[in-house]
Amino acid sequence: MKLxxxxxxxxxxxxxxxxxxxxxxxxxxEVQAEVLQSLLGAAADTEWGKRYDFKSIxxxxxxxxxxxxxxxxxxxxxxxxxxxxxDDVFWxxxxxxxxxxxxxxxxxxxxLPVSSEHIEDCHFxxxxxxxxxYCNLYPETKIFSGMNLRLxxxxxxxxxxxxxxxxxxxxxxxxxxxxxxxxxxxxNNKISLMSEWEAKIEAISNTSMREDVASIAGVxxxxxxxxxxxxxxxxxxYIIDVWPNLELYMHGGVNxxxxxxxxxxxxxxxxxxxxxxxxxxxxxGIQDTHEPGEMLLMLDYGIYYEFIxxxxxxxxxxxxxxxxEVELNKSYAVVISTNAGLWRYLIGDTIRFTSxxxxxxxxxxxxxxxxxxxxxxxxxxxxxxxxxxxxxxxNCRVHEYTAAPIYMKxxxxxxxxxxxxxxxxxxxxxEFARLLDQKLxxxxxxxxxxxxxxxxxxxxxxxxxxxxxxxxxxxxxGKMGGQNKVPRLSNDRGHIDELLALQS
Numbered sequence: 360m361k362l363x364x365x366x367x368x369x370x371x372x373x374x375x376x377x378x379x380x381x382x383x384x385x386x387x388x389e390v391q392a393e394v395l396q397s398l399l400g401a402a403a404d405t406e407w408g409k410r411y412d413f414k415s416i417x418x419x420x421x422x423x424x425x426x427x428x429x430x431x432x433x434x435x436x437x438x439x440x441x442x443x444x445x446d447d448v449f450w451x452x453x454x455x456x457x458x459x460x461x462x463x464x465x466x467x468x469x470x471l472p473v474s475s476e477h478i479e480d481c482h483f484x485x486x487x488x489x490x491x492x493y494c495n496l497y498p499e500t501k502i503f504s505g506m507n508l509r510l511x512x513x514x515x516x517x518x519x520x521x522x523x524x525x526x527x528x529x530x531x532x533x534x535x536x537x538x539x540x541x542x543x544x545x546x547n548n549k550i551s552l553m554s555e556w557e558a559k560i561e562a563i564s565n566t567s568m569r570e571d572v573a574s575i576a577g578v579x580x581x582x583x584x585x586x587x588x589x590x591x592x593x594x595x596x597y598i599i600d601v602w603p604n605l606e607l608y609m610h611g612g613v614n615x616x617x618x619x620x621x622x623x624x625x626x627x628x629x630x631x632x633x634x635x636x637x638x639x640x641x642x643x644g645i646q647d648t649h650e651p652g653e654m655l656l657m658l659d660y661g662i663y664y665e666f667i668x669x670x671x672x673x674x675x676x677x678x679x680x681x682x683x684e685v686e687l688n689k690s691y692a693v694v695i696s697t698n699a700g701l702w703r704y705l706i707g708d709t710i711r712f713t714s715x716x717x718x719x720x721x722x723x724x725x726x727x728x729x730x731x732x733x734x735x736x737x738x739x740x741x742x743x744x745x746x747x748x749x750x751x752x753x754n755c756r757v758h759e760y761t762a763a764p765i766y767m768k769x770x771x772x773x774x775x776x777x778x779x780x781x782x783x784x785x786x787x788x789x790e791f792a793r794l795l796d797q798k799l800x801x802x803x804x805x806x807x808x809x810x811x812x813x814x815x816x817x818x819x820x821x822x823x824x825x826x827x828x829x830x831x832x833x834x835x836x837g838k839m840g841g842q843n844k845v846p847r848l849s850n851d852r853g854h855i856d857e858l859l860a861l862q863s
Contacts, residue, residue, distance in 0.1 A: 376487060380647075383659045391664065395419060399422070402451060429704050430704070442457060444521045453474075458470070458473050459471075470525055472700050474699045478531070481698065485645065485657060485660060486532070502574045502607055505604050506571055507575070509544055511552075512528075545570045546562065551563075557839070560585055564589045572601075579615055583621060584830075586622075596627065614739075616747040617743065617746055617756070638706065640704065644657060645657060654720060654721075656718040663696040664693065665680065665695075665703065666679060666693060667694060669691060669709055685715070688713070693708050705726070707727060709724050709726060724847075727850075729848050731850060732766065734805060734815070741799060745798040748798055749791060753785040754786075755783050755784055756782040757782065763854065773815065777792075777822070778821075778858055778859065791821065831861055
């Protein structure tokens, strides 16, 4: 009875926030203009504020004209100063947390500033809004009657002299959660923040399988590892036999479509799935409808958005457009200015808007994750869509994959080489490769043109990866768990050659 009252009260509180979400859906441009002015006002007396005279900026156009676009490399020296203890560089409040990126755009680690405002008004607000939206979609939910299992990364001391830390953004959130959230979460912080990933999986499995878990949250690839281990330890056939009241999986970080059949099989009953877009740089989107595939752009989290059409993308020399200028079904690079001091920052992700009333979008890939050696312009969205459809045709499932070019030789055209680890392999790998090549042609006219008579591109090649290959590669890179992911497409052979070296 007490848990039912708690569930009813928390559900009511979450639904109250939904009215504010409706406000920015109705007035998106006004809300974004207000966010920008608030950011400029807050940072006016910082080094960046004085350098670019934030106090005199009175319009969005003036903002984009005066402040240059930046990537991590452009800010790295100043971020390092903040890590060494400098204050008021690009944001006025103390910054003692740094989100270490998974490094999927390049091999170099990035340490992105996370202010107290960013934790509270962006990440925490995003978590609360996720639950508010879920309660609105499913008014009869009972998730607050059970525990939430969170699968995050770890944090480490960055600078002991100033008491600063770095780590996966999921771990930073866990470290700063209020006590009442901790009371309804499993495992406890000590286990959640363990740095040795395999020991963490064991500890979470043995602890959480005895709890009444109603919701789970984490990156799909690592969550699958955890659920499989729980089934091994418990001896149960399905996760629902371990957690009979499980009703929600909150996921993000990678395209979920290839994973969905595997989760449905593991869990053993139909549950609800909700996608989020919570990156190291900020919390950007939440699925707000019953149907998967698109997310609502969250406009009141202390983040101001600009966009670069990908057909005009030239890195930091690009020209941006505002939210009011975007078009549907066109791919854009995302530029953000945030309440953590990132100013006109290229996050490296690309999105495609599916709706403008309200603004909903679909993640299409990365500005640096594509294959365009032969002019084919193959993007992650093409690859994910093709794989999902061909797996359905061939009754198989992909666990992990990456693809890279095979360069032209003197008398031989080029090709794409796919390294795929199957959860359930196709009966005929050659037929799978033929169908995948065919599907990519229907999805991407540039790829189709380069495949014409095999003049530039011959049929793609598939190498079947041994079980655990990608897991071993991530472990060799020190990238176990958290938000670490396998790069899907590469314009060179660096990643795939390393993986092939571990294949035998």
